[in-house]
């Protein structure tokens with residue numbers, strides 16, 4: 305097939321291709337992620353530094369408490385040397401008894417400048433577990449433009465910075481603080497791999513990681529520049545070439561400039577990363593940091609425990625929206641308002657069948673639906689697992705079909721319409737949505753259904769209203785039925801006989817000129833127990849029309865007579 309795309313007028317000559325890494329024996333494509341990595345939330349640092357209006361101390365605290373509650377054990381709480389707000393915030397959580405659980409490590413970021421390092425370490429006094437995170441850019445354009453120095457000069461910034469962090473930690477922090485160190489060669493994505501390695505090795509030569517003395521080497525995609533696969537190659541290369549690998553926690557810090565941060569993080573984990581830094585809902589500089597919620601939920605949806613609690617996703621979202629003063633997009637994975645909703649007919653049909661099959665499978669195995677593997681089409685996870693209800697799973701508009709509409713009736717009103725009746729009713733709804741446009745709510749679907757098939761108390765209509773009915777069966781099995789009814793506004797008594805109450809009623813209807821033939825009959829109970837209601841569905845040929853009727857009653861005979869009346873009235877509406 306010919307490709308008919310035409311050259312655009314976009315200035316493509318301004319951009320070059322990102323270099324591939326030559327690892328012909330790369331192993332990451334065969335790897336699987338079978339356990340949660342170490343997580344670090346940088347919502348309070350990278351996320352916060354990207355806000356128009358950085359979080360107030362109160363909002364920072366709400367966010368911190370939320371992160372702790374969710375189960376994050378490493379939290380970057382700020383850039384204390386940036387100003388008094390961040391410094392005071394770090395002090396406040398350290399000084400408040402119990403604010404930082406014993407198993408949570410706080411981390412703080414600093415540039416490799418002595419005054420900033422001193423202030424940063426000072427902010428951590430008295431902390432139980434704390435990490436200083438030092439960064440300097442190592443990429444060519446930064447060497448040339450920002451630091452105006454050679455490779456050795458830039459390496460020296462990292463080396464000196466590391467030494468200063470160690471000296472100030474020694475001087476300012478007491479034995480109560482379990483101290484950790486993290487180094488990031490900023491814009492790792494644009495740094496030559498061998499130089500990134502050289503700087504990391506020089507940093508390790510100073511810090512001397514070893515048994516019981518881990519170093520975190522964080523390789524940031526400060527600006528995302530490549531496909532996730534090339535990013536993974538770079539991780540595999542670094543992991544293979546770093547010395548003292550067993551004492552290194554290799555950390556990935558993807559930004560989302562190309563929109564592939566989640567994939568970049570996942571492939572980096574396959575390529576050997578031990579730890580992921582990111583923000584909830586992908587907050588962060590420019591297009592954001594990698595989204596920790598999506599990453600965690602991706603693991604969950606593969607049966608891997610993320611070790612983070614997302615079970616009340618809307619509460620997490622509300623807190624996040626309050627703290628960041630931003631809104632989560634309605635299509636945001638796992639949390640957006642619309643992500644568990646389908647409007648289109650074929651999706652709804654498959655979802656309805658999926659739910660029905662899950663129930664049938666569970667019943668056949670004698671267990672509950674929650675005990676079997678989730679297998680509902682178009683729903684990668686059970687919305688219930690993140691605290692969502694099934695209410696919004698199917699919403700109806702002009703793109704919807706019978707499956708969705710009957711799902712609403714079954715879910716909300718316990719009516720399991722026979723297939724041909726689903727088709728009939730969905731045409732009525734389709735006519736309404738085509739005429740009026742937009743969505744039709746479950747309440748409106750029910751109003752249409754009631755008005756069409758059931759005696760509508762708000763707007764009674766129809767040729768026939770049955771008040772009482774009595775049937776007797778003789779010894780030959782012939783049923784005689786006497787019905788008190790109003791026909792065309794006149795009170796009357798109809799009688800008929802047949803081999804069952806329905807055929808006796810058909811016989812009675814002949815006397816008022818209604819010719820009915822039974823085509824299909826189905827019934828089901830709508831609930832359990834003595835007061836259970838039954839729903840009867842009757843498909844009839846009435847004159848030249850084929851129509852369905854429904855009757856609901858505690859007594860199945862009465863329910864079927866009501867169903868006949870429903871169909872007959874519809875025939876003359």
Ligand SMILES: CC(=O)SCCNC(=O)CCNC(=O)[C@H](O)C(C)(C)COP(=O)(O)OP(=O)(O)OC[C@H]1O[C@@H](n2cnc3c(N)ncnc32)[C@H](O)[C@@H]1OP(=O)(O)O
Nearest residue numbers: 353383385386387414415416417439440441450451490526
């Ligand atoms: C990718 C990232 O997310 S990195 C983190 C970025 N976050 C932040 O910057 C938020 C907090 N930062 C701040 O509040 C301020 O930048 C401060 C208070 C830390 C420093 O402010 P200032 O002293 O005014 O310096 P400024 O931020 O403009 O930094 C520029 C200077 O620092 C140098 N510098 C920048 N980064 C680093 C670094 N990591 N290590 C050492 N020096 C650095 C620059 O070369 C420049 O030096 P020059 O003045 O000699 O040319």
Ligand SMILES: CC(C)C(=O)C(=O)O
Nearest residue numbers: 439488490491524526
């Ligand atoms: C400070 C570093 C790790 C950073 O945020 C980045 O490079 O994106």
Ligand SMILES: [Mg+2]
Nearest residue numbers: 350524526557
């Ligand atoms: Mg960053």
